[in-house]
Amino acid sequence: MTSTRPFKRALDLLTRSGLRPTRQRVGLARLLFEGCDRHVTAEQLHAEALADSLKVSLATVYNTLHQLTGAGLLREVVVDAGRSYFDTNVTFHHHFYHEPSGWLADVPGSKVVVEALPQPPAGTRVTRVDVIIRLADAREGADLPVGNASPSPPEGPKI
Amino acid sequence: MTSTRPFKRALDLLTRSGLRPTRQRVGLARLLFEGCDRHVTAEQLHAEALADSLKVSLATVYNTLHQLTGAGLLREVVVDAGRSYFDTNVTFHHHFYHEPSGWLADVPGSKVVVEALPQPPAGTRVTRVDVIIRLADAREGADLPVGNASPSPPEGPKI
DNA sequence: GTGATTGCAAATCTTTTGCACTAAA
């Protein structure tokens, strides 16, 4: 599918990270980085790969996702115990998470201001501050005094 | 162990929540609510129960933890994919999470100021805003411009 | 060639489920 440009880009990302550009890794990297930012689970990426005629095992998908995360090309997002999402957006940002559907969306870091952060315990350092804005379907009174206009509604098949 | 007072308290918490005060539930409630606030996993609470001579199955521990969460007596904390922590502190607060050890600690809600929260998507409402301050062992340059004094260091055998 | 990678299947781990049995009300 597509030109050869993105193919080269995926290849570059891998080699620059010291990962041998195997057929599987390049294929997965293309699926992950060709389009716009996205959130995927291993299972989901594996299905996409197969649908794209990329023969790869689920175990390799897991390995690759972790290697890319280690290389700083992906960020693991923990919003649900029991399932890991990998985010291609590794810039400073937070998330909206619609628990009923599993819908996950980025919130620019600049849109949330976290102040007065307490000092971390001695011997430790802060690696990241995650802000997860958990959502439910609008119903009886809102739980928090936060407006309820509308940027991007949870619609699609989610996840 | 202990007097009969906390026993009664655990019993009251259950009945007030409409949960039949069975031997297992009362025992688990005592373990959870007698002391100060704590974070537990199902496996951990189960081990404690057995150590305290409370015969209860892991399945029942899971059931009870979820029932108590549904009743608002516990709050589930998601900081690690694949493992659920239950927090006896259900007041407004956030968390410090030391990933290397699994150490989890509360951060008073008043210690973190979250501003400029974006509007939730149409048809949804915010149920909660979780702030997770992820920690690693102090090493090469800190990742974020946040001091590094010391409130409560991660020590114990963790989890 | 040679060591890194992959695939596959089995193994782990955490959590859930089905159902006969037990205990509260």
Place this chain on the structure above:
DNA sequence: TTTAGTGCAAAAGATTTGCAATCAC
């Protein structure tokens, strides 16, 4: 009684692991 609750063992998911076969360099 009668209905909720419990235990156990099996099932279900998600992720990891062991190791022989395979591929990149």
